[in-house]
Amino acid sequence: MAKALLASMVAAVVAFGPQFHGCRDAMTALTHLTYYPHKDMRTTVAPVPQQVVLLAPDSASVPVTGRPDHLDEQRLIADRIGATAALRNPVPASAASVQGGEREFRRLCVPCHGKSMAGDGAVARSFIPPPDLLSEAIRGRSDGYIYSYVRYGGAVMPRYGHLIGAASIWDVVNYIRHMQRTSPR
Numbered sequence: 001m002a003k004a005l006l007a008s009m010v011a012a013v014v015a016f017g018p019q020f021h022g023c024r025d026a027m028t029a030l031t032h033l034t035y036y037p038h039k040d041m042r043t044t045v046a047p048v049p050q051q052v053v054l055l056a057p058d059s060a061s062v063p064v065t066g067r068p069d070h071l072d073e074q075r076l077i078a079d080r081i082g083a084t085a086a087l088r089n090p091v092p093a094s095a096a097s098v099q100g101g102e103r104e105f106r107r108l109c110v111p112c113h114g115k116s117m118a119g120d121g122a123v124a125r126s127f128i129p130p131p132d133l134l135s136e137a138i139r140g141r142s143d144g145y146i147y148s149y150v151r152y153g154g155a156v157m158p159r160y161g162h163l164i165g166a167a168s169i170w171d172v173v174n175y176i177r178h179m180q181r182t183s184p185r
């Protein structure tokens with residue numbers, strides 16, 4: 001009895017579905033009917049592309065690492081000094097911060113900028129040589145300017161904002177300042 005009912009439902013879907021909605025809808029309807037016995041990746045109910053709703057953070061969620069400083073990228077390209085002028089380094093240059101910055105610098109920056117920050121990393125030879133981070137020019141840059149370089153990248157330098165959090169970027173800035181003080185060129 002159940003089998004007959006199912007068979008007539010399937011027949012109805014196959015017979016009338018295509019006339020109204022095309023073959024794909026009939027296939028989807030059949031897939032729904034057969035979904036539970038065949039849970040594999042070929043026969044499944046697919047989420048419609050562009051219609052997946054990404055949930056906003058829960059109203060009770062609290063940011064624990066501070067607000068990541070967001071900068072207007074168009075303005076950065078046009079006028080980086082102006083765009084970063086108001087950005088202040090919120091992380092005190094404690095020994096722990098400098099140490100953390102060194103760790104991150106070794107992880108992300110040494111391949112191009114080199115351990116001594118002279119721009120002689122292994123990658124630099126086959127890439128555009130980066131400037132010496134201990135040079136007068138970079139000493140004259142503001143903390144926010146250097147922060148923006150790491151987070152959003154430069155004219156040539158890639159961005160690293162997806163690999164390092166805001167607080168750790170300020171640690172890197174503190175480490176660069178520490179190196180500029182203790183190993184002048």
Ligand code: HEC
Pocket residue numbers: 104105108109110111112113123127128129130131133137138141146149150153154155156157158160172
């Ligand atoms: C893939 C190689 C590469 C990596 C990795 C890299 N940089 Fe650079 N960086 C460059 C190049 C090339 C330049 C010069 C060209 C430019 O300005 O884009 C540069 C320029 C800079 C400048 C100079 C900005 C100025 O005033 O001209 C700073 C500061 C800097 N990088 C910091 C960093 C820090 C900190 C890291 C690690 C988080 C890092 N870079 C990782 C290639 C790299």
